[in-house]
Amino acid sequence: MSEINTQIKDVTNIQATSSLREMTTMFFRNYAAVAGLILLITILLFVFAGPWLHTTDPFEMVWAPFTMPMQEGFILGTDYLGRDILSAMMAGGQVSLAIGLAAALVSVTIGVSVGAFAGYYGGLVEELLMRFTEFFQVLPTLLFSMVIVALFGASLLTVTLAIGVVSWTAVARVTRSEFLRIREMEYVAAARSGSARDLYLIFKVILPNALPPIVVQANLMVGSAILFEAALSFLGLSDPNVMSWGQVIGSNRPYILDAGFAVAIPGFAIFLTVLAISLVGDGLNDALNPKLRQR
Amino acid sequence: MKRILKTVATSVATAALLATPTMAEEPKKGGTLTMAIQQTPRHLNPAVQSGTATGQPGTQLFASLLRYDEGWNPQPFLAETWEVSSDGLSVTINLVKGATFHDGAPITSEDVAFSIDTVKANHPFKSMFAPVETVETPDANTAILKLSKPHPALLLAMSSQLLSIIPKHVYGDGQDPKSHPANSEGVVGSGPFKLVEFKRGEHVILERYENYFMEGLPYLDRIVMRILPDESTRAIALESGELQMSGFESNPRNIVRLKKNGALRVSSEGYAAIGPVNWLAFNTKGEKTSDPKVRQAIAYAVDREFINKALNLGTAPTALTGIHPGSPFYDATVEAYDLDIDKANALLDEAGYAKGSDGMRFALSVDYGWPAMKPYAEYMKPQLKKIGIDVAVRSSADFPTWAKRISTWDFDMTMDNVFNWGDPVIGVHRTYSSDNIKEGVIWSNTQQYSNARVDELMEMAGATNDSNKRKELYAEFQQIVANELPLYPIFASPYHTVSSTSVGNAPDSVWGTSSPLDRVYLK
Numbered sequence: 143m144s145e146i147n148t149q150i151k152d153v154t155n156i157q158a159t160s161s162l163r164e165m166t167t168m169f170f171r172n173y174a175a176v177a178g179l180i181l182l183i184t185i186l187l188f189v190f191a192g193p194w195l196h197t198t199d200p201f202e203m204v205w206a207p208f209t210m211p212m213q214e215g216f217i218l219g220t221d222y223l224g225r226d227i228l229s230a231m232m233a234g235g236q237v238s239l240a241i242g243l244a245a246a247l248v249s250v251t252i253g254v255s256v257g258a259f260a261g262y263y264g265g266l267v268e269e270l271l272m273r274f275t276e277f278f279q280v281l282p283t284l285l286f287s288m289v290i291v292a293l294f295g296a297s298l299l300t301v302t303l304a305i306g307v308v309s310w311t312a313v314a315r316v317t318r319s320e321f322l323r324i325r326e327m328e329y330v331a332a333a334r335s336g337s338a339r340d341l342y343l344i345f346k347v348i349l350p351n352a353l354p355p356i357v358v359q360a361n362l363m364v365g366s367a368i369l370f371e372a373a374l375s376f377l378g379l380s381d382p383n384v385m386s387w388g389q390v391i392g393s394n395r396p397y398i399l400d401a402g403f404a405v406a407i408p409g410f411a412i413f414l415t416v417l418a419i420s421l422v423g424d425g426l427n428d429a430l431n432p433k434l435r436q437r
Numbered sequence: 438m439k440r441i442l443k444t445v446a447t448s449v450a451t452a453a454l455l456a457t458p459t460m461a462e463e464p465k466k467g468g469t470l471t472m473a474i475q476q477t478p479r480h481l482n483p484a485v486q487s488g489t490a491t492g493q494p495g496t497q498l499f500a501s502l503l504r505y506d507e508g509w510n511p512q513p514f515l516a517e518t519w520e521v522s523s524d525g526l527s528v529t530i531n532l533v534k535g536a537t538f539h540d541g542a543p544i545t546s547e548d549v550a551f552s553i554d555t556v557k558a559n560h561p562f563k564s565m566f567a568p569v570e571t572v573e574t575p576d577a578n579t580a581i582l583k584l585s586k587p588h589p590a591l592l593l594a595m596s597s598q599l600l601s602i603i604p605k606h607v608y609g610d611g612q613d614p615k616s617h618p619a620n621s622e623g624v625v626g627s628g629p630f631k632l633v634e635f636k637r638g639e640h641v642i643l644e645r646y647e648n649y650f651m652e653g654l655p656y657l658d659r660i661v662m663r664i665l666p667d668e669s670t671r672a673i674a675l676e677s678g679e680l681q682m683s684g685f686e687s688n689p690r691n692i693v694r695l696k697k698n699g700a701l702r703v704s705s706e707g708y709a710a711i712g713p714v715n716w717l718a719f720n721t722k723g724e725k726t727s728d729p730k731v732r733q734a735i736a737y738a739v740d741r742e743f744i745n746k747a748l749n750l751g752t753a754p755t756a757l758t759g760i761h762p763g764s765p766f767y768d769a770t771v772e773a774y775d776l777d778i779d780k781a782n783a784l785l786d787e788a789g790y791a792k793g794s795d796g797m798r799f800a801l802s803v804d805y806g807w808p809a810m811k812p813y814a815e816y817m818k819p820q821l822k823k824i825g826i827d828v829a830v831r832s833s834a835d836f837p838t839w840a841k842r843i844s845t846w847d848f849d850m851t852m853d854n855v856f857n858w859g860d861p862v863i864g865v866h867r868t869y870s871s872d873n874i875k876e877g878v879i880w881s882n883t884q885q886y887s888n889a890r891v892d893e894l895m896e897m898a899g900a901t902n903d904s905n906k907r908k909e910l911y912a913e914f915q916q917i918v919a920n921e922l923p924l925y926p927i928f929a930s931p932y933h934t935v936s937s938t939s940v941g942n943a944p945d946s947v948w949g950t951s952s953p954l955d956r957v958y959l960k
Contacts, residue, residue, distance in 0.1 A: 199819075201818055201819045201822070202819050202822070203816075203819045203820065206747070207747045222747075222748070222812065223747070223748075223812070223815065223816055223819070224747065225819065291834070292834035292835065293834070295834070296832050296834070378808055378811065378832065379832075379834070381832075382811070382814070382815060382830040382831075382832050383818070383829050383830050393811070393812070393815060396688065396690065396812075397690055399690065399694070400690055
């Protein structure tokens with residue numbers, strides 16, 4: 143008996159490995175996705191390894207304000223207080239990416255929980271949870287997050303939570319539709335007939351199979367969370383003691399007509415990062431979603 | 438030397454003014470002036486509301502007893518003549534004859550007495566008329582103010598938006614003057630222009646009052662005051678000619694840019710009485726900031742030159758004391774705290790705060806209340822790190838949040854901008870006087886500073902009309918507060934009036950655009 147079990151496990155493992163391999167092949171056959179991945183790795187290297195090579199404190203005033211890029215030894219110039227923009231881009235990138243990831247995690251956690259329960263139980267539970275989701279969906283997201291930050295003060299934690307709390311609805315809807323589909327599958331019925339409990343079915347049986355579109359969605363969330371943080375910083379609603387790309391834009395914004403580069407550089411960095419994340423997300427989507435493989 | 442130059446400049450200016458009618462073109466009558474104000478006024482009655490949002494339209498609607506010229510000299514307005522008794526305890530005012538309110542009723546001494554009572558009871562600046570005990574009205578054209586002590590700020594407090602003459606037959610109907618319907622609609626004023634329309638968030642439209650008591654004035658037919666909170670919008674509208682005038686412009690980048698425009702006149706004249714001073718305030722009861730040595734060290738570490746050059750682009754005059762540099766009482770000989778990092782470090786060592794292994798001594802926070810103050814607060818962080826103070830910049834979601842933090846003394850340091858309002862008695866004493874430490878009141882003595890000698894000096898200077906004596910007293914006062922440093926003054930806000938070159942007689946008096954624009958004309 144146990145022998146048979148082991149054999150079955152082996153078979154599943156082989157299947158998993160082969161599907162992973164297949165997926166990887168799919169992903170790498172998509173040139174745009176590969177370009178995105180290379181770009182993303184470059185950005186990560188710049189942001190996390192850069193500070194080892196370039197050790198200037200991003201808050202230190204090192205030279206005359208608004209020194210143009212490539213002058214006086216400042217590759218990206220200096221900002222309105224004479225702080226090194228290159229350092230600010232590295233330190234700010236760490237924060238922007240961290241906020242992006244953390245906020246995406248928050249929104250995925252909320253979204254998956256709501257969507258999973260709604261999709262699994264259906265009926266009144268679904269009705270209530272989905273109306274709740276729609277309530278959040280119709281709120282103007284930027285305005286809502288501004289209110290949260292204004293109420294609870296500007297710190298990294300509140301900004302992250304604010305972004306997460308306003309952007310989980312898409313994840314909830316995707317999760318719900320996947321659950322609606324998968325809960326009717328035979329293997330779910332089989333598990334249920336084996337008297338598996340609801341939580342086991344939701345998190346161990348259905349969720350793993352619903353993951354691919356959620357992963358794609360979460361990946362895109364990182365990009366939009368970075369944009370969100372930039373928007374909040376631009377409006378002066380982020381923690382002024384933490385350098386982020388949005389912060390660099392926000393604090394140099396009044397001088398945009400005189401020294402546009404101080405705003406353009408972090409803006410371009412955000413653009414590249416979000417583009418890279420989107421390309422990778424798109425590639426993942428193609429690789430993970432078997433229906434589209436024939437495209 | 439500076440003062441002599443100033444006198445020469447003033448006399449040259451006066452000569453030029455006198456010569457104007459014969460040399461330059463005659464002021465023309467007619468036309469509509471479109472100007473900007475920066476926020477919607479709560480209402481239009483300056484008798485019960487401070488602030489320049491109300492003051493700019495309010496001084497067109499309501500005349501005051503006196504007006505002031507560029508050289509701080511009182512000029513007749515509704516008061517044809519005025520006389521201060523030799524003991525300073527009584528002021529006799531003779532009203533101009535034939536002056537009427539916008540509904541045709543004559544302006545009498547009864548209205549003057551009523552206006553002074555209303556302002557005294559309702560205006561936030563209590564010190565303006567506090568010593569006025571009674572106002573006697575022997576006849577319709579004479580008002581006699583009886584004072585409990587000589588009150589040097591009295592004449593200034595009778596000018597511009599500080600004393601609007603309001604009609605007793607309208608506001609004396611028993612309703613609360615602060616919420617009187619005639620504050621915003623159907624205003625019955627006494628000034629050169631009457632109200633056509635006040636639309637919140639959009640505009641205030643004013644029209645010439647034909648029976649205005651000053652012969653031949655006002656020149657303009659109409660003034661449209663558009664409410665434009667965004668500084669870039671105003672700058673672009675000024676450049677395009679859509680706006681012909683805007684006062685209180687303070688963004689250095691915009692000022693520098695507009696100055697290059699040949700079709701615009703950009704003037705910093707007109708803010709001496711408003712007297713805005715920007716400073717870094719300390720909580721003198723704070724754990725670290727209660728030590729004067731710590732405050733002095735911070736002052737030595739802050740580079741005023743850098744702030745004025747790099748952040749203000751040279752548009753703002755340096756301010757060394759809480760009294761505006763344009764005031765006759767300003768003392769420029771006080772300790773200036775020019776940049777000296779070594780001295781700052783030595784002071785902190787002396788105060789017992791040795792540098793830790795990471796080079797830091799202790800942490801402080803710095804607040805700012807509105808976006809224009811943010812760059813200065815942000816500057817403190819890297820700059821004070823040089824002397825081992827780890828500064829956290831604390832942002833407030835909105836102005837009330839900041840005002841609450843500061844007025845309940847929940848702060849270490851904050852950037853602030855406070856107005857002198859003409860005489861130190863009105864706008865400066867409130868910042869330093871120990872009996873004005875009032876929880877919950879912003880722009881009171883939020884530093885919680887208290888010094889018996891300073892209190893005494895202010896009291897003496899506030900009770901004599903002898904301006905030489907006052908100058909001496911304020912000089913000693915400024916020396917003391919510059920040494921004890923409850924706040925570190927940095928600069929006078931770079932307020933500028935921008936007007937089209939087609940605007941004649943742009944308002945350059947000490948009250949700027951917050952004074953009657955009856956002599957302004959369009960070329």
